[in-house]
Amino acid sequence: MAIVKLSATERRRLSVFFTCLALAVVAWIFTTLSDPIPYTIREVLLFKNAPQKRAFHSLQPDTVNVTIRGTGWQMLFSKMNGDSKPLTVDLRTLENRNYVVLSSQLKQIDAGKEGISQVIAIDPDTLYFDFSNRLVKKVPVQLLSGVSYQKQFAVSGNITIKPAYITVSGPVERLKEITSWKTDSLKLSGINETVNARVNLQPSSEGNLNIYPKSVQVIIPVDEFTEKTLEIPVKLINNNYTDVKVFPQKIKVTFTTSLSRYPDMNEDLFEAIADLDLWRYKGYSTLPVKLIRIPPFCKVVKIEPANIDFIIKK
Structure with a gap:
């Protein structure tokens, strides 16, 4: 097998060639990724200004395909991060109709997103909703806790939750299934005195279900x-x-x-x-x-x- 022997000058020239080639490739990639291009990602919808006198249920999934005009760098980072800020959709128009057109809110939606990328289209463009009469119901609060105490200390009285009942509003059929509402888990360790804490309630996972208030005061009497x-x-x-x-x-x-x-x-x-x-x-x-x-x-x-x-x- 023949072995090509290069002189010092030829090796130097070859090294310069490959260095220039690598720099050219890097410059091409940088230029390409800096140009604006349209790309599509899936994002979660977040509703605001929900109707107060009408209970609603979305007839499509809570995620949509969003077409964004941004640089290749933004597309690359969005794929790498795997998460994004939810799209906030205004439901004010549901007071007198059963659908929301997203294209009419593109400027508002785009203003709520971070960065210099631009939302140019959303699929589906129209969101449809099913309506039913809104019912208000009071249910007891269920405390989720994981509390450990110092030696010789323990709960010395009834745990107080203020308010003990919260108001839930939503579709009649859905409220029939709700008999209580859980708090976020209260986790404490090494306790040797009475606990007085503000604990958030678990948020509603349904856009047509509202709770009030969003948090409660929990008092756990502790004594030796x-x-x-x-x-x-x-x-x-x-x-x-x-x-x-x-x-x-x-x-x-x-x-x-x-x-x-x-x-x-x-x-x-x-x-x-x-x-x-x-x-x-x-x-x-x-x-x-x-x-x-x-x-x-x-x-x-x-x-x-x-x-x-x-x-x-x-």
């Missing part, structure tokens, strides 16, 4: 918890005998409670029972004790004894 022990009398149920004695007559219940409620915890807030039918029908020799009433936000740690003895005198 400690243990307390009380003696609770045991009540015997299903007792058909005139003389039955139980031993012991009181049990010790150890439970956790918040420091703010600690002084108010007394035996009247608890109720303990033992069922004599467990002996009558199942042959139990001792009766397990069951707590049927416990103060809210208290957690039972242990019951001593868990079973009681009994004597029946016939």
Whole structure:
């Protein structure tokens, strides 16, 4: 195989040639991408000025093909980024007709876009809508939360949501399916004091469904918890005998409670029972004790004894 040997001068000339060729290609690409060209992308529609007295439902997808006149650089970057600002469409004309012509809003739509590109066409050009009577309904707010607490701290009372109900307006058939409205997730960690936060409601994914207000105030009472022990009398149920004695007559219940409620915890807030039918029908020799009433936000740690003895005198 023949090997071509070049002199130093020839190698230098060849290097200059390829350098010039590369620069020419780069210059050609730069010039080409700098020229304005039309290109098409898919973009999401965002509605504004929706009719207040008419509920509507779009009869086409919420994305459209948008033809834009811009430089090759803008087309390249739009493909690389994969996302764009939604097109804002004014629905004011729906007050007296059931369609919106996008070509009549090109200047307004184009003004809302960033950059020097120009929207020249939208496909489909006309958006059609289906209408029904608008209904207003109040539904409860459902809090989504993921809250963790410091050791010995926990929720010490009912969580308050203000307002507890929000107003939802939209088509009658759609509102029949809505029984509550969820908030965005409230995520907190290491909490050791009462939480007072403003939480956004999940936005409506349907253009003809509106909610008010858009956010609620959430109050989560938090307190430090400690243990307390009380003696609770045991009540015997299903007792058909005139003389039955139980031993012991009181049990010790150890439970956790918040420091703010600690002084108010007394035996009247608890109720303990033992069922004599467990002996009558199942042959139990001792009766397990069951707590049927416990103060809210208290957690039972242990019951001593868990079973009681009994004597029946016939």
